[in-house]
Amino acid sequence: MLRAVYAGSGKSYACKAMERRGHKVLFVCPTNRLVQNNRENGVTLNKFFGVGMPDDGGVTRLNKFDDKPYDVIVFDEIYFASVHMLAKVKRYSESNPDKIILATGDTDQLEAIDLVSDRINYDEYMNHCIDTIFPNSILLKENKRLKSERDKQYLTMLKRDIFNEDIPIKNTLQKYFRSTKRVHTENNIAFKNSTCEQVAKQVRKQMLKKATDYEVGEKLVCRKYFKMKNAKLQVNFEYTIEAIDGTNFTVVDESTDQKFNVPKELIMKNFIHSYCRTCHSYQGSSIDEAIAIFDTDFYFVTRKWVYTAVTRSTDLSKIFFYVGPPLVTKEINEDDVLERYLELKVHNYKMQDLKAGREVPPSGYVTKQWLFDQYGKTCPACGDCFRVELHKGKVEGNLTADRIDCDEGHHLNNIVPLCVTCNERKSCWD
Numbered sequence: 171m172l173r174a175v176y177a178g179s180g181k182s183y184a185c186k187a188m189e190r191r192g193h194k195v196l197f198v199c200p201t202n203r204l205v206q207n208n209r210e211n212g213v214t215l216n217k218f219f220g221v222g223m224p225d226d227g228g229v230t231r232l233n234k235f236d237d238k239p240y241d242v243i244v245f246d247e248i249y250f251a252s253v254h255m256l257a258k259v260k261r262y263s264e265s266n267p268d269k270i271i272l273a274t275g276d277t278d279q280l281e282a283i284d285l286v287s288d289r290i291n292y293d294e295y296m297n298h299c300i301d302t303i304f305p306n307s308i309l310l311k312e313n314k315r316l317k318s319e320r321d322k323q324y325l326t327m328l329k330r331d332i333f334n335e336d337i338p339i340k341n342t343l344q345k346y347f348r349s350t351k352r353v354h355t356e357n358n359i360a361f362k363n364s365t366c367e368q369v370a371k372q373v374r375k376q377m378l379k380k381a382t383d384y385e386v387g388e389k390l391v392c393r394k395y396f397k398m399k400n401a402k403l404q405v406n407f408e409y410t411i412e413a414i415d416g417t418n419f420t421v422v423d424e425s426t427d428q429k430f431n432v433p434k435e436l437i438m439k440n441f442i443h444s445y446c447r448t449c450h451s452y453q454g455s456s457i458d459e460a461i462a463i464f465d466t467d468f469y470f471v472t473r474k475w476v477y478t479a480v481t482r483s484t485d486l487s488k489i490f491f492y493v494g495p496p497l498v499t500k501e502i503n504e505d506d507v508l509e510r511y512l513e514l515k516v517h518n519y520k521m522q523d524l525k526a527g528r529e530v531p532p533s534g535y536v537t538k539q540w541l542f543d544q545y546g547k548t549c550p551a552c553g554d555c556f557r558v559e560l561h562k563g564k565v566e567g568n569l570t571a572d573r574i575d576c577d578e579g580h581h582l583n584n585i586v587p588l589c590v591t592c593n594e595r596k597s598c599w600d
Contacts, residue, residue, distance in 0.1 A: 177313075179313050206425040237269075243270070325486070349491055350462055350490040367446075409423055453478055464497070509538070536581070
């Protein structure tokens with residue numbers, strides 16, 4: 171197990187160096203973005219373990235990944251994995267003593283879903299689970315991402331202040347970084363999808379002076395999993411526009427050189443420009459250019475989110491945080507709109523269970539608080555962030571309470587958080 175004192179200490183790089191020692195290395199990743207970073211030697215946790223994803227006829231066709239060509243398996247960013255998935259990692263490790271099995275991770279960065287008791291410290295419990303799987307560990311103590319010694323020293327103080335609960339996050343950002351009231355960087359990080367969309371539009375219009383909606387060479391991020399004939403496009407994958415022929419686009423996944431022909435209406439519905447990405451999709455990546463960070467005052471933003479966002483940069487002097495006017499005019503009122511939204515979700519789960527003849531217990535059933543506590547964490551199937559926001563006059567959220575046993579209802583011992591896309595695609599876990 172490779173841990174690090176600081177983000178950007180070279181955990182994944184150290185694992186990849188096994189290739190130079192003659193090994194065939196496979197990276198098993200929690201997010202599609204990390205899979206793309208590893209090209210043909212990357213696979214998602216779900217695909218690796220063959221977690222069931224049914225086709226339109228309800229038949230599961232996803233087979234367990236063929237790991238025979240690989241003698242080194244790296245479970246990258248393992249703290250993204252759910253407890254359920256960690257159990258699979260443990261069984262796999264015990265069943266494959268002939269393979270070198272590594273993992274990387276950091277409890278100070280973004281969390282996966284939390285399935286443990288609220289009486290147990292999350293970091294302590296996750297470390298206990300992982301230490302059970304990996305009895306040998308390495309701790310990397312020097313940041314390798316930052317280019318200057320001065321920045322490395324600043325990072326020590328920055329991390330200390332970010333995780334000091336007595337210091338407001340806003341104060342720490344003001345202390346270490348410059349603020350900006352305008353959109354002026356091509357690399358931007360935000361929490362909300364609506365912010366990503368608006369920032370990308372401003373970058374294209376105000377900075378790059380784009381006259382058309384799309385241009386050849388621009389990069390797009392797929393925000394929804396969808397299928398076309400003989401093609402599947404993945405959430406958080408980045409695609410480059412290679413050609414535009416009227417209303418037909420050719421986009422390419424540069425990690426595999428696979429090309430897709432996509433109608434413009436599907437491009438507009440399922441993609442956004444990549445000039446602003448969510449923090450979750452950037453985890454594990456480095457950025458050399460200037461970065462602006464948005465949504466730092468949004469109430470689902472945590473200290474771990476801020477730490478992960480600012481540690482993507484290779485130069486702390488190139489980080490800005492946005493303090494300008496709201497880019498999205500309407501914000502969720504936590505005490506009003508969100509309250510009603512969560513009440514309705516709980517009510518709908520009860521109606522589903524009653525209609526199906528499943529028991530709805532007076533206590534121990536899914537609650538508003540349980541749903542609220544999942545926002546800001548990540549889907550265990552695809553690594554996307556659970557989020558809810560007010561967009562174009564209505565509440566949009568991607569969180570669902572997925573039942574483990576399909577014969578039972580939505581009680582707390584039978585549900586795990588799952589994003590809408592993954593819930594629609596999966597079969598019940600065995």
